[in-house]
Amino acid sequence: MxxxxxxxxxxxxxxxxxxxxxxxxxxxxxxxxxxxxxxxxxxxxxxxxxxxxxxxxxxxxxxxxxxxxxxxxxxxxxxxxxxxxxxxxxxxxxxxxxxxxxxxxxxxxxxxxxxxxxxxxxxxxxxxxxxxxxxxxxxxxxxxxxxxxxxxxxxxxxxxxxxxxxxxxxxxxxxxxxxxxxxxxxSAQNIAFHEVGRQAIMADPDWRGGAYEVAGVRPEKGLAVARMAAHITYLSEAALQRKFGRELQRDGLSWGFDADFQVESYLRHQGASFVDRFDANSYLYITRALDYxxxxxxxxxxxxxxxxxxxxxxxxxxxxxxxxxxxxxxxxxxxxxxxxxxxxxxxxxxxxxxxxxxxxxxxxxxxxxxxxxxxxxxxxxxx
Known part of the structure; x- marks a missing residue:
């Protein structure tokens, strides 16, 4: 149209x-x-x-x-x-x-x-x-x-x-x-959180200097981490405590780096689902617009x-x-x-x-x- x-x-x-x-x-x-x-x-x-x-x-x-x-x-x-x-x-x-x-x-x-x-x-x-x-x-x-x-x-x-x-x-x-x-x-804090997210995206080997679509890949890991970090700022400590506290995903600790805590699993889910609907370069550009x-x-x-x-x-x-x-x-x-x-x-x-x-x-x-x-x-x- x-x-x-x-x-x-x-x-x-x-x-x-x-x-x-x-x-x-x-x-x-x-x-x-x-x-x-x-x-x-x-x-x-x-x-x-x-x-x-x-x-x-x-x-x-x-x-x-x-x-x-x-x-x-x-x-x-x-x-x-x-x-x-x-x-x-x-x-x-x-x-x-x-x-x-x-x-x-x-x-x-x-x-x-x-x-x-x-x-x-x-x-x-x-x-x-x-x-x-x-x-x-x-x-x-x-x-x-x-x-x-x-x-x-x-x-x-x-x-x-x-x-x-x-x-x-x-x-x-x-x-x-x-x-x-x-x-x-x-604020400086807002800019700082955005920079963490952008650096996570750009550190992903599949980012390819922003040309990942031409290469047929996507920087999914970096974008997921960016989303996880940002999502924390959208919540409050009280909400996180109310929803998750220190509740475990399963009985006992893994004694490793799996998602032992429910809050970890939640953030991983947020990151994984985000990469299915959003473009990594758009994330860079829009966060920069906010910073400016x-x-x-x-x-x-x-x-x-x-x-x-x-x-x-x-x-x-x-x-x-x-x-x-x-x-x-x-x-x-x-x-x-x-x-x-x-x-x-x-x-x-x-x-x-x-x-x-x-x-x-x-x-x-x-x-x-x-x-x-x-x-x-x-x-x-x-x-």
């Missing part, structure tokens, strides 16, 4: 929207993707006034399949507990759009895509991307779908960073914005300046009490900057022991908060 053919006609729709050569994506690095594919999924219908569109931005390893069944995994969409009939984002009321980020591996242009100059996958010839580049591609998609103003843009983790970037770059296109479990920039994210630096070092033109946007900022990857203090920094810029912002810290991943999980307080914010904002929008 090309940009001219993109429509929003069915209850559940999607595909890949292609911007041909000459209509590609300008990048913060100074480069350009001359042609661009954006894979997306929609739920619900766009109303006649085109005022009910919601953009859902996904986290690092997620994709465009926020609801329904993911065709790649056969599992429910990653936000099926929020997007669906009777849920906070109800397709009966809203037209919901979710796109795979540029640099991803589920249909949008990324390092596994074919480089038109060589006929081979880009690999490390793919240009470095940023959160702003991802948002720029999303804005191209939204415009191609005939949407001038989004009722809401919402996301958690990396998705929350995209929300902040939308508010900074396209405030005139937003009625509301919901940022969940995110931060205005990546620093919204204040883009605006003279003052975070409030990023929101200077967003006074008409209604903001909701949410954090989780046990999130040590993006702790509540960083969400409070966002709220203070919004207040300093004169923006309307509500804030809530969700009490939970589930850590950073709480926005994926059964968390009634989060559901209620989202439901309340969307209901009141929809009323103000006249939906």
């Amino acid at each position: 090309d940009a001219a053919e993109a429509t929003a006609g069915s209850e559940t729709d999607g595909g890949t929207l292609s911007f041909p050569a000459g209509q590609g994506l300008r990048l913060d690095s100074g480069g350009r993707l001359e042609a661009l594919d954006v894979a997306y999924q929609t739920y619900g219908r766009l109303n006649a006034a085109k005022t009910n569109a919601v953009l859902v931005c996904h986290a690092l390893t997620m994709d465009q399949h926020a609801a329904g069944t993911n065709p790649a995994t056969g599992k429910p969409g990653w936000w099926s507990r929020v997007v669906g009939p009777g849920l906070p984002l109800d397709p009966e009321r809203y037209f919901i759009v979710c796109a795979n980020v540029v640099g991803g591996c589920m249909g949008s242009t990324g390092p596994a895509s074919i480089n038109p100059r060589t006929g081979d996958p880009y690999g490390l010839a793919f240009p470095v991307i940023t959160i702003a580049d991802m948002v720029r591609a999303q804005a191209m998609l939204i415009a191609a779908l005939g949407i001038e103003t989004l009722f809401a843009v919402v996301g958690g983790s990396m998705g929350g960073m995209q929300v902040l970037q939308w508010a900074a770059d396209y405030p005139q296109k937003l009625f509301s914005a919901v940022c969940i479990g995110a931060a205005p920039r990546h 994210f620093d919204l204040a630096a883009q605006h003279g070092g003052v975070l409030a300046n990023a929101f200077a033109n967003a006074r008409g946007v209604r903001f909701c900022v949410l954090s989780f009490s046990s999130d040590w990857l993006y702790p509540t203090a960083e969400s409070r920094d966002i709220v203070r900057a919004l207040n300093a810029a004169g923006c309307r912002a509500s804030f809530a810290e969700i009490e939970t022991d589930k850590g950073h991943d709480a926005f994926f999980l059964d968390e009634p307080q989060l559901d209620a908060t989202l439901r309340g914010f969307f209901a009141s904002t929809a009323q103000a929008r006249g939906l």
Whole structure:
């Protein structure tokens, strides 16, 4: 499908929207993707006034399949507990759009895509991307779908960073914005964990300098270790203790290096299942985009300046009490900057022991908060 053919006609729709050569994506690095594919999924219908569109931005390893069944995994969409009939984002009321980020591996242009100059996958010839580049591609998609103003843009983790970037770059296109479990920039600790993961991938002999697809191999061991290390940061010590403690996999110790403890087996499973659905080079590029994210630096070092033109946007900022990857203090920094810029912002810290991943999980307080914010904002929008 090309940009001219993109429509929003069915209850559940999607595909890949292609911007041909000459209509590609300008990048913060100074480069350009001359042609661009954006894979997306929609739920619900766009109303006649085109005022009910919601953009859902996904986290690092997620994709465009926020609801329904993911065709790649056969599992429910990653936000099926929020997007669906009777849920906070109800397709009966809203037209919901979710796109795979540029640099991803589920249909949008990324390092596994074919480089038109060589006929081979880009690999490390793919240009470095940023959160702003991802948002720029999303804005191209939204415009191609005939949407001038989004009722809401919402996301958690990396998705929350995209929300902040939308508010900074396209405030005139937003009625509301919901940022969940995110931060205005990546901390030294965040960068450090990502570097461990990248080094694990690049140390795998099958990485082949990023050209593993041409060689017909995959750096599965390195990618699995990267996922294991990252997954620890998505949980909390309390959640790990509650779920696993020091419980053994079997009676007695192996007196070796098998997975004696249940937590070890869990992490190995997370790593092994991850390599079946994600591309190693995409992991390198997307984690780098997160590391480069620093919204204040883009605006003279003052975070409030990023929101200077967003006074008409209604903001909701949410954090989780046990999130040590993006702790509540960083969400409070966002709220203070919004207040300093004169923006309307509500804030809530969700009490939970589930850590950073709480926005994926059964968390009634989060559901209620989202439901309340969307209901009141929809009323103000006249939906």
